[in-house]
């Protein structure tokens with residue numbers, strides 16, 4: 010009930026790239042200290058005393074107060090989806106990689122796969138590079154706005170697949186343009202774990218979640234944008250838990266094979 014009132018009273022935000030840069034540069038700067046204190050990769054991948062605290066989460070569709078390892082849950086979801094949908098790949102790029110922890114996690118599981126990460130905010134890139142060096146996991150990071158960036162800023166080779174995790178959510182209206190940019194730089198396809206309100210359940214929490222995401226100006230019309238890309242295969246799966254009790258994320262698997270839209274870059 011309290012969450013519903015809080016959402017109703019919240020003022021509507023207008024999300025612009027400058028706000029995202031400000032919010033995440035500030036947020037990621039705090040991770041310099043966490044990285045300095047991290048003794049092991051595990052400490053870095055889920056910061057003790059910070060990211061293991063109890064709170065309200067969406068756990069398997071239920072509102073729950075507990076210490077839920079949502080970070081580990083999302084990474085396992087990603088890993089499992091990679092294994093099911095894209096076997097035998099040799100390179101992966103994350104778009105909007107933050108401080109690069111998903112890629113370090115993947116590199117620790119797939120040492121032979123090349124890992125590239127693009128991130129909008131300079132502090133994210135700096136910290137990701139420092140962490141890669143500290144833990145001896147060879148991942149490459151570079152600054153890029155994958156919505157507005159010039160083609161010369163895509164400094165890494167095209168990769169087999171790309172993915173986003175809670176990054177397209179920051180691009181409310183132009184997610185289709187962002188997806189086109191990603192798909193132009195991958196050979197086989199992409200994976201996206203994102204909050205897509207049109208897939209939310211028609212329960213009270215699902216409806217309040219839709220209102221909440223509209224008020225904070227998150228991703229809208231994503232499903233329609235994806236369908237209009239002309240891809241042969243679009244698979245959508247629910248992600249049953251989330252860090253935000255009003256969020257019911259979806260996993261989108263986009264397969265470029267025989268796409269009518271990207272005929273020239275099939276390799």
Ligand SMILES: C[S@@+](CC[C@H](N)C(=O)[O-])C[C@H]1O[C@@H](n2cnc3c(N)ncnc32)[C@H](O)[C@@H]1O
Pocket residue numbers: 029030033104105106107108110111127128129130133153154155156157173174175176177179180
């Ligand atoms: C919620 S964080 C998620 C970070 C990372 N994917 C993870 O799971 O830890 C969203 C990230 O997307 C980045 N981002 C948002 N819009 C972007 C854009 N247009 N280009 C590159 N990165 C972007 C933000 O700066 C932020 O670091």
